[in-house]
Amino acid sequence: MDLGRRVLEQQEPLYAEEEEMYEDEVARLESLPTAFEEGEWTREDLEWVIEWKVRVFTKPTLKHLDKNDDEEIRARINEAVHESSIRSKVEALTSLTGIGVPVASAILLFINPDRFTVIDERAWNVLHETGYLGQELSDDPTVDEYLLYLGACWTLANEYDVSLRMLDRALWVLDIKGESIASD
Incomplete structure (x- = not known):
């Protein structure tokens, strides 16, 4: 084929x-890129992306993510939004405890689904x-x-x-x- x-x-x-999360995915693909660009995303938005990506591993992933303070999370996501280098974007996200490359890529998808x-x-x-x-x-x-x-x-x-x-x-x-x- x-x-x-x-x-x-x-x-x-x-x-x-x-x-099963298709309708939410479509809606979030419409709203989250702007929310990330404008810094208006919420912790719940980030948790939804993680749940969408990891499903049964959501609770353990969020438990590890909780080891980062909110300022650190916001700073790394801001880096991922504004860095020009893709490597730097991924590395900013994976520097957070609990975020590996697959979840980082999911976050990047919802930051900019065209890219x-x-x-x-x-x-x-x-x-x-x-x-x-x-x-x-x-x-x-x-x-x-x-x-x-x-x-x-x-x-x-x-x-x-x-x-x-x-x-x-x-x-x-x-x-x-x-x-x-x-x-x-």
Whole structure:
């Protein structure tokens, strides 16, 4: 199977069916970029992003996040919003206790969904199976892996003229459907 535009577009309704937080995701993708840009986001917004990304690990992740004081959290998110370097953005977020690269990438997605996507094992698997990524994702993704993943996603989104969010959703669905992309 080729990852063409038609294939990617066909996954959107399936994502909406599979993703229990889909409606909230859509609403937050509308509101959070402005909230982050203007510094008007709340702790509840950040907790929602974490829950959206980590699901069953939300409570442990939030427990670790609580080890950071509110000023530190606000300063690191402000850095992630305003830094020009993607590496610096990710490193600012991962300097917070409890935030690894996957959660940092989710925060970046909600800061700017036109520029960032969330690193995910399922999506990575599809890119690996189709030859867009040459290695498997490590158990504890690194900043370098995120940069590699993001570059592959930018390339595909441009190649097929789709948004990063559409691409990400499609890759996620293609992996959970259990289809072997490479063998089709």
